[in-house]
Amino acid sequence: METKLNPSNDPPAYQTFPQPGQQAPAGSYPAEAPPKYEPGPTAYQQNPAGSYQQGTTVITSQPVVYLQDQSFNTFSKPMVCPYCNSQISTSVEYEAGALTWLSAGILCIFGCWLGCCLIPFCMPDLQDAKHTCPNCSKVVGVYRRI
Known part of the structure; x- marks a missing residue:
């Protein structure tokens, strides 16, 4: 035996709640009280004893972003360091990059x-150039061959 909740084929009636400042229509459910919001914690909060206690401090770290500018190449570049704001000429260090590993792999395939x-790891012309600040020793840019 089936029980029908809505014997007529009418759609169910939806209840509307009054907006703030309006009266609820007669015969409706009592409106719920709006939630009360309390102010959040401050830097210093007062204890029940009357003394002040310091709140917690959240420290977030920023990710390191290397500038990959097309103006960087294998030569030193005069610029203003974005970290220490001094006028510098970058110091260039070479490190193995994609072209270095690709060259070594091709030499291995051909029997070397x-x-x-390992010869590409000794040739600066096949390596990436990393530009660093001589004052603060931070990386200011990288020139990638590939």
């Missing part, structure tokens, strides 16, 4: 696996 495949 006995040590000759």
